[in-house]
Amino acid sequence: MYARDEVESNICFGRSSSYSCPLGYTFMIIGAFYGVKKQASNQCEFVQGDCTQEALATITQCRNDVPNCYLAYSTRRRLAYCSDNYADYLHITSQCIPSRSVGNISSVPTYDICDTNNPIDNMHGIISSPSFPNYRQTTNECKRRLNGVLDRILKIWINEMAISSGGQRHSDVIDEDSGEPDLVIYKNYDTKNLDKLEEMHPSIRDICVNDYLIINAPHVAYVYCGTRKLAILPICTTAIDIQYKTSAPPNLFYKGFKLYFEWIPKPIDLICPGISPVTTTITPSNETSTTCSGPLELSPIYSSHVCLGTSTTLTCPCGSDYVLAIIETNYAVTGTGLCEIPSLSHCRQEASLGLTCTHSCFVEYDIPKPLIQCGSQNADYINIDYECVPTRLPNHENPIDICGSTSTSTIALNKVMMVSPQYPTLGGARTCSKKIEAPSDKIWMIYIVDLFLEGQNDIGDCNAASLTINDGNDKVVLCGLQQPGLVMVSCGNVVELKFVSTHQALGYRGFKVYSQTIDLPGNWACKPPNMTITTTTTRKTSPPTTTVLPPSLQIPAYGGTTTSNGTRQYCKFPFTYQGNSQSNCLTVDPPIPAPGPGVQEPWCSLTSNFDTDRQWGFCDLSVTDTSIYDICRGQLQTLRCPPGYVIDIITADYAAKPDGNIGAGACVYDTSDCFQSDSSTVQNVCAGKPSCTAIHFAKTLVACQNRPSAYLHIDYTCIPNDISSITTYNLCDNSSLPQGNTRRGYLTSPNFPNTPSNIDCTFNLQTLKPYQDIYVYVLDMDLNSPNLIGQDCAKDRFIVSSDNNVMEMCGRSYTNFLLNTCHSSVSFQLTRTSDARGRGVKLYFEFRERSPQQICPEIMTTISTPRPSPPTGPSTTTLEPSESTGPSPRYLKTLCFPDVSSLFGTNNFQCQTNYVLVILRAFYGRGSRCDYSPGDCTSEADNVYRLCSGKQKCSVPFLNPVTLPECNKVMANYLLVEYQCLPTPTIVTNAADLCTGQINDISGNSGLLKSPSYPTYAQTQCANVSLTSLAGSDLVIYMYLIDISIGLSDPNTGECLNDYLELTYQCNNQAYTRRICGTRLTELLFSTCSSTDKIFASYNLVSQDSQTQRGFALLYHLVPTANIPTTKTTIATTTTTKSTSTTPAGIGPVSTPVQIASTCVQQSLVLRCNQPEYVLVIHKVQLATTTSGSCSYSVDDCFEDRTNLYNTCGGKLSCFIFPPLIQMKSCNNSRSNYLYAEYQCIPTRPKLNLDTCSSVGTVQKVQGGAIISSLNYTSEYKDCKVELQSNPLLGSLRHKAFRVYILTLNLPITQTVREQGVQCGDNDPSIEINDIESGLTRLCGNSHTRYLLETCSNTIELRFRNHILSIGTVKYKGFEIYIESIENEKCRPTPSPVSPTQPFDISYKYACGLTNGLESVRFGCTPDFGLVFFQSYHFATKQPNQCDITDFTCLFPSEQPRAQCAGQQDCVYTVSMPISPQSSPCQADSTGFYFQCLPMKPSTLYSTAKFCWDTETSNTVGFIETPGYPNTYQNGKSQCTLTIRLPNNSDGKKLYIYIIELSLRDGSISNPPTTGECVDSIKYTDGDATYSLCGKIDQPVFEYYTDRRELNLTLNIVDIIPPSQWSYWQGARLFYMIDNQTIPSPSVIPGSSTSITTTTTRQITRTPIVVTDPPSKPKPKPGGLIAGIIVAIIAVVACIVGYVMYRRNLSSKASNAPTVIYGDTGIITVDGMSSNGTTTKRGSIKASSLKGPATGFISPFYKKSKTTENQEVENATNA
Secondary structure, three states: OOOOOOEEEEEEOOEEEEEEOOOOEEEEEEEEEEEEOOOOOOOOOOOOOOEEEEOHHHOOOOOOOOOEEEEEEOOOOEEHHHOOEEOOEEEEEEEEEEOOOEOOOEOOOEEEOOOOOOOEOOOEEEEEOOOOOOOOOOOOOEEEEEEOOOOEEEEEEEEEEEOOOOOOOOOOOOOOOOOOOOEEEEOOOOOOOHHHHHHHOHHHOOOOOOOEEEEEOOOEEEEEOOEEEEEEEEEOOOEEEEEEEOOOOOOOOOOEEEEEEEEEEOOOOOOOOOOOOOOOOOOOOOOOEEEEOOOOOOOOOEEEEEEOOEEEEEEOOOHHHEEEEEEEEEEEEOOOOOOOOOOOOOEEEEOOOOOOOOOEEEEEEOOOOEEHHHOOEEOOEEEEEEEEEEOOOHHHOOOEEOOOOOOOOEEOOOEEEEEOOOOOOOOOOEEEEEEEEOOOOEEEEEEEEEEEOOOOOOOOOOOOEEEEEEOOOOEEEEOOEEOOEEEEEOOOOEEEEEEEEOOOOOOOOEEEEEEEEEEOOOOOOOOOOOOOOOOOOOEOOOOOEOOOOOHHHOOEEEOOOOOOOOOEEEOOOOEEEOOEEEOOOEOOOOOOOOOOOOOOOOEEEOOOEHHHHOOEEEEOOOOOOOEEEEEEOOOEEEEEOOOOEEEEEEEEEEEEOOOOOOOOOOOOOOOOOEEEEOHHHHHHHHOOOOEEEEEOOOOEEHHHOOEEOOEEEEEEEEEEOOOOOOOEEEOOOOOOOOOOOOOEEEEEOOOOOOOOOOEEEEEEEOOOOOOEEEEEEEEEEEOOOOOOOOOOOOOEEEEEEEOOEEEEEOOEEOOEEEEEOOOOOEEEEEEEOOOOOOOEEEEEEEEEEOOOOOOOOOEEEEOOOOOOOOOOOOOOOOOOOEOOOOOOOOEEEEEEOOEOOOEOOOOOEEOOOOEEEEEEEEEEEEOOOEOOOOOOEEEEOHHHHHHHOOOOEEOOOEOOOOEEHHHOOEEOOEEEEEEEEEEOHHHEOOEEEOOOOOHHHOOOOEEEEEOOOOOOOOOEEEEEEEEOOOOOOOEEEEEEEEEEEOOOOOOOOOOOOOOEEEEEEEEOOEEEEEEEOOEOOOEEEEEOOOOOOOEEEEEEEOOOOOOOOOEEEEEEEEEEHHHOOOOOOOOOOOOOOOOOOOOOOOOOOOOOOOEEEEEEOOOOEEEEOOOOOEEEEEEEEEEEEOOOOOOOOOOOOEEEEOOHHHHHHOOOOEEEEOOOOOEEHHHOOEEOOEEEEEEEEEEOOOOEEEEOOOOOOOOEEEOOEEEEEEEOOOOOOEEEEEEEEEOOOOOOOOEEEEEEEEEEEEOOOOOOOOOEHHHOOOOOOEEEEEEOOOEEEEEEOEEOOEEEEEOOOOEEEEEEEEOOOOOOOOOOOEEEEEEEEEEEOOEOOOOOOOOOEOOOOEEEEEEOOOOOOEEEEEEEEOOOEEEEEOOOEEEEEOOHHHOOOOOEEEEEEOOOOHHHHOOOOEEEEEEOOOOOOOOOOOOOOEEEEEEEEEEOOOOOOOOEEEOOOOOEEOOOEEEEEOOOOOOHHHHOOEEEEEEEEOOOOOOOOEEEEEEEEEEEOEHHHOOOOOOOOEOOEEEEEOOOOEEEEOEEEOOOEEEEEEOOOEEEEEEEEOOOOOHHHOOOOOEEEEEEEEEOOOOOOOOOOOOEOOOOOOOOOOOOOOOOOOOOOOOOOOOOOOOOOOOOHHHHHHHHHHHHHHHHHHHHHHHHHOOOOOOOOEEEEEEEOOOOOOOOOOOEEOOOOOHHHHOOOOEOOOOOOOOOOOOOOOOOOOOOOOO
């Protein structure tokens, strides 16, 4: 009898299932989870993608040793992890386990645990307590040993256990129905003997003390008590002890225990610790630990990744000063069979590891774990998230006794450590409490450090002893044994802790609780009264510069005539000085002496001619700024440095796109791409040279699942190498050290490059000033290498010591960054033997100032008890050659800044003897925690490759900050390294000459291919040899370069000409070639993709310098095809389905705060979402001009909107913008100075995702974010709706509402209509968003990702109406609407429908009193007309409570309601409290809007002129469309011209152009994408100015006006595009009119303190626009003219003043609450605008015209006229 196979089954809601096992077996539930179906149409069973939640702990049936079981799913479960949806089914994994022998046919050996101490040698059997199921006490502990079976691992099932639990279990920690042990004891701390371990640490087991069952493995012990029935995870061991003891007296419930064991076959690729020579990384048994001298802080969240076949030790810094709190554990399947860096594509399943940790935890993953929720695939790694909680306060301050006497019961501190009386012992009966109070803008995070009280009684109450934590909104009651961890994030700033103990109980410790305040989150839903939430924004600004040349090619200048306005200036080479051309900085005749005594700084000119301009500055001859290039496939890029400088390659990585794309849009850097370092190749060609050419050789990236390379990402800087003004210091001469104001220098070995042998000298480089750091670079190093790979330096040793870190180097090194110190010195030691060879060492160093606020880490050391380490073999034993030696498993290790693991000579990366490190991936990253998350900004850590590759051990320092050039130079907070250990050639017997050996002839799954006589160089050649995997096998080849030391490449071209090793390999029917030479680091070269792929190899070794060279050695590794990465190509959409089937708890991902960024012109700006699965929403992108020269936002600057960038950047993870230096027509043709942007990021995978037509049932509760979608559009009738309700969190009383964004909108439209609002046709597919308070918004056609609206109601309905349309072969994406639950004040009543604004009238509305609440402004146009918005402004009034809009103090441009209302006929816009830009002190309380109503589609009144059909038009009003709009691109190429002519009777009138929709291809389709270039365009010119239109603008905007007699427009479509792109690019529709209206260009903003006495007005008379052609059509009435401007303005002023007086009169009778009103100035049109010369303006308001005192409520469109008319009386009414 053996254990039967596991069986999967599902129980639908309302149904039941009966299970039965054969006679002699017991039925056991192995796993269970509830599931919510992804699609309502799915069957009642688990499908990949369903949302699931663990259920094993909820099943109380079938807990006895019986063969039958009845399970019912009768009470429907609501799943918190699945958006509170009800579970559709219960999924059960069960197994039949042997329980007893049945006659002679079915038998199983049975053993009594207490019968004897003899070991058990059987393959399987049953072990039980005496007389089971009758309970008996044991006098002493009973123990039996299970001896292992070769090539087998052990599985144990506890058929049933029922003994005493001692009353100490806390059900919140360990549930008896779960599969977790009560305690896990890791034994590699001091001893592997459990009895000795408990003697040494008496408190290590404080539960299950007198009654227990222990499964005692060599490295870990699992302790159980109480009642259990479970399956234990497989154990990889050769022997195990079963220990049992019961001392409790008998009762009706106790039975003892019975378990079944079985030795099952070990997986072939499984490596058990202590058995195989390759186990894991070695941690020294006696290492130096650190004790914290600085403040004790709650740690960031750490993450540890334990790959299959490896182990790790989770530790906290500073020894016992911290405890380790487990947050989450998950198994993960990569889909490739390899352990990889965590990715969102990995399938995850919750792991119940039963970890019980204090200061550290040992975790091993030896036995593959199949994951039911991941298609039963084996997990490739375990991911563990944890944090470290302080156990004491700084300076050993005493904790607060909760029952101690204090002057007040409320404690006002930021950190509190509170303990029970007499902790760690528990005294008698007590009842006491204390409150902790934080500032009003803070909340509390409360952690259990230690809690051990009496447990719950039989009904689950903590009646004997308890700790209650109450924040007034939530209450947590704790008792029993509690593991360290977070127990509460308070709702408010006051928390009460109450301790109750009813009697004295021996053996319990009491509690210790740590509390720490944090800032109140901006989106914190649980906000008590009287608390203020402040939202902060971060500005990401690139360094200002005025140069367009690569930064690495420029030498900065300072002093002299340089300006100090924040703009960096550079030397201009060549420049003319005294009539001669100069290409370098000059050391003679500076215009003024250099700053500081003893400083002889060279100088340069800032212009090309110093003799005439006299502009100059001192040369900053330090390391240059970095330059970054992304080189496309097959292309090349020249890297250059200034004269006297050489190249230092910081990063050189090939990158592959997640979908394998190498076409359009692929050649651009993205944090979500996969990278593989190629620094060795690029350094060989470029490092140490003044210039070079880097080429992107197409290849597959083995680190990226063999996806093809999309681009080569290079980041480099330039180092001074031959600058005569820089002093050189002798490494062996300490008598000559840098002095005084020295800024930089060279440090060389004696007589470099002819350094003598037999020397031993030291040089101490000291800092010269306080707060100074030293940066050191290697310019050239040529020393003797170790004799063999993996050995230590022998003949030459170069030792560098700084900041308690020691590095030892030898061999050759390219130019590279070595180290930087933190306010400290650095020492160098060079030791050479008598027979050493090589040129020696040349270094460059420079002193840099550091801010005094940047504190250097202080490290104090003590020798503590040995830290736990993974089980390993002896670290000093030399392994014998083995046929099975091969690469180790992959390891992942993360260092958190600042890391101390490399101090005092400690190696933080290490392999065992005769193995060397190969670095697969190493990068610095910046994220929300100390671990990599997809989407983090990263930068490759090439220093890790240099320091560690090919070495048996290495030390990587991470104590000083590291900046990330790709991320606007933010500081990295972690370093992640993925690596393996490879056997050295000395222990690999499977070795052959590459030219004669064949893999077919070599046994084993790995072997060595080498040059003849390796490690001795032999001149030989090999023409061509073919290598394949074993014939008929299912194996692919991974090829590693272990060592290469042959002739160098050509110094001029970088090509390997004389000596080389050339390998050509096949992958996916493509051939790729690698030719290498010189000396390279150990690396993974490539892998084949299928078992039939071949490798072709050749080499040429003809170098004459054979004494210093070794040849080469390659290591191949054969891997089953099932385990290799495969490329899965998918169609990229905005959202994807996550492979994990669980939904996160809490509110899930939500939008970020609005962020602000700015940069100088001609300097790239990167807008980026730092979180994974977030995309950009652009609120504002504007060019700005300023008189100050600054590149930062100011309310005094003038702005011009860049509308086309809203679509270019919206919906993308990141966006690169290069602002041009141009004349800004909106700002009097002033040149642009900087670009200003406001943006935020929204999640593409929030907690709730609903398909509009698949979601049925009740109202969906939204807590956080939700996406409502219908993707992959099909032409079929649909009428579906979803109703959402914002769900209050934690009982908050605040009003709930929604914020709505368009994520994707791509639906077909008919040819005659525009796509927004009521202009959608009745038969067009559309989405209706209905807010019961503010009305209906309708969407159709196309839109970029953008913010749409904010609702007033907490309930919203989305309806999708679809009709059958003929769309042919055109593909449409469909739509995705992102909706987020928010908290706001209730909206005031929605305004009633307003009288429609007359067509073409430019009107003004305002809302004031916004400091307390939300307001809705209603806009309306006549039928068939839609809204067009001009610039709007927020402004602050002096008396907000009085709503006095006649007197304001400051203003700034607003987020106008264009996103929601543009193009709509009727729109209600909700106006919330404006938030001013970060640098603006203006706190606005009112908002004004300027708008106009225009026709949105052609009609009989407004005809259409079409490109390529019409050549000119002289109509006074109408549309212009591209051919076939909106199906323009179906007509192929187009190039034609159309002219608009002003009629003869149009004196004094102007031509106005509006964009209704623009969709022409721009630089976003190029490779790489650009933001300022057109592919197709409409170019227009009036003879004076010429402009081009392209890109996507999907909402009506004003574009241009001129008073010239004609405007010529040229359409140019250069290519035929495939049908798949027809739905994305539609063409263009423009609107024009000839009139004398005045576009907004105000002289002052509305507002006045001047007394106005005129209160009568006359009805405004308007003159319509005359349509001159064709005469047969009715005349349109697009707008009249004002006969007298002054009279019109007086009418407006009278209305406003009367209205304000009326409101003031009301407010004097009302309460002091703010009064909120609306202003509606009505119609404002102006005739006869005066102008000097030609007028050429666009539609932004000039900021300079908004300055000065408020002199009256004057229309922003008013320009003074010479005529005035009387006006009739109008009564002011409350809008």
